[in-house]
Amino acid sequence: IRALTVYAFSAENWQRPEAEVRFLLGLFERVLREELQELHGQGCRVVFIGERSGLPPSLVEAMERAEQRTSDNSALLLSVAVNYSGRQDIAQAARRIASLAAQGLLDPGKVDSKLLESYLSTAPALSQVGPPDLLIRTSGEQRLSNFLLHELAYTELYFVDEHWPDFGDAQLEAALQAYNQRTRRYGGRHAG
Numbered sequence: 001i002r003a004l005t006v007y008a009f010s011a012e013n014w015q016r017p018e019a020e021v022r023f024l025l026g027l028f029e030r031v032l033r034e035e036l037q038e039l040h041g042q043g044c045r046v047v048f049i050g051e052r053s054g055l056p057p058s059l060v061e062a063m064e065r066a067e068q069r070t071s072d073n074s075a076l077l078l079s080v081a082v083n084y085s086g087r088q089d090i091a092q093a094a095r096r097i098a099s100l101a102a103q104g105l106l107d108p109g110k111v112d113s114k115l116l117e118s119y120l121s122t123a124p125a126l127s128q129v130g131p132p133d134l135l136i137r138t139s140g141e142q143r144l145s146n147f148l149l150h151e152l153a154y155t156e157l158y159f160v161d162e163h164w165p166d167f168g169d170a171q172l173e174a175a176l177q178a179y180n181q182r183t184r185r186y187g188g189r190h191a192g
Helices: 011-015 018-041 057-070 086-102 113-118 123-129 169-180
Strands: 003-010 044-049 076-084 134-137 156-159
Touching: 003 011, 003 018, 003 123, 011 018, 011 076, 018 044, 018 057, 044 057, 057 076, 076 086, 076 123, 086 113, 113 123, 134 169, 156 169
Parallel strands: 003 076, 044 076, 134 156
Antiparallel strands: none
16 A cells, blocks of 8 residues: 545534534644654655645644655655545636636646646645545445545445444455455456
8 A cells, every 4th residue: 555545624524513623623633743753653654635724723733744744755645634625626626727728828628637637636646656546435424525536536435334433454454355356447348
């Protein structure tokens, strides 16, 4: 596994009760501060995707510290989605492309999926390791929840009933075994 993207806090999570939002963001900040040294020691490069505006300044500072501290690591690219929305990410990429086209700096006829992808917040990870191979959806839900909508086009999906805190090594091994049984076709047919 060369890359892992986790959904820490969605843009839609702001709709939860204020006390719950404060708790979730505080918990995330505390865990980030506590786990940073171990992540660094394991060679993880930590990056964050999503909108940083609106987040508590102390959390943004912890995120920036984590990115800076781990920037030279290469064992695993850990992308953490915070205040992230797949729809918003696609919309901001489209706005940037439209602005370039309006300024005459980009031929609209050249806009394709690859160009759009290069303007997504996930572009650095996509250029380094490609799109996700496997999405593991915990908590018994069978939806994407506005997560990596463009990037997951040909990703294999795996659903489990366990909630994230209870998802451990055994569940990960089961997900990887299930993934290894699948044939990736990317829209083509099985050979033979």
